[in-house]
């Protein structure tokens with residue numbers, strides 16, 4: 717069985733992609749995990765079965781941004 721919460725991937729992407737802009741006091745893996753866990757607790761999960769669906773969810777996420 718392969719069920720994945722794509723929000724994990726999206727949050728990690730956004731976090732790693734904006735590490736500089738976010739001006740984190742600490743950006744070690746432990747602290748990044750903390751931030752990810754915190755963010756994911758506030759986001760609705762988007763579970764997918766087939767990883768091929770990921771681009772679709774990503775597009776929805778990008779569309780939500782502005």
Ligand SMILES: [Zn+2]
Nearest residue numbers: 742743744747
């Ligand atoms: Zn740290």
